[in-house]
Amino acid sequence: QLQLVESGGGLVQPGGSLRLSCASSGFTLDYYAIGWFRQAPGKEREGVSCISRRGGSTNYADSVMGRFTISRDNAKNTVYLQMNSLKPEDTAAYYCAAVFDLQAKCAMTSTYTYWGQGTQVTVSS
Helix, strand or coil: CCEEEEECCEEECCCCCEEEEEEEECCCHHHEEEEEEEECCCCCCEEEEEECCCCCCEEECCCCCCCEEEEEEHHHCEEEEEECCCCHHHCEEEEEEEEECCCCCCCCCCCCCEECCCEEEEECC
């Protein structure tokens, strides 16, 4: 069974940091670009960041640029999202997703094939 599993969410104060992880089971991430998405209650899902299959290409939403960093360790079949300087508006369920990467590029507008179940991030004092 092909799965993505997110972890690392939680409650953090404004200005704090969290690192989310996205691990695969049942398949290797070596050939997949990975995207992170989030959805807050009452809002549409939005792309946060993505990384190409070897990590050479990354993209970020304007709202997280300079605060979030995406990375990957293909040996561990894991992709990370380091989130610093968190703000209350970052509160959302965060999801990772995978799409087969033919061009060693990533885009948050791609049609992602596999999705995780999500991990909640709450930024509040």
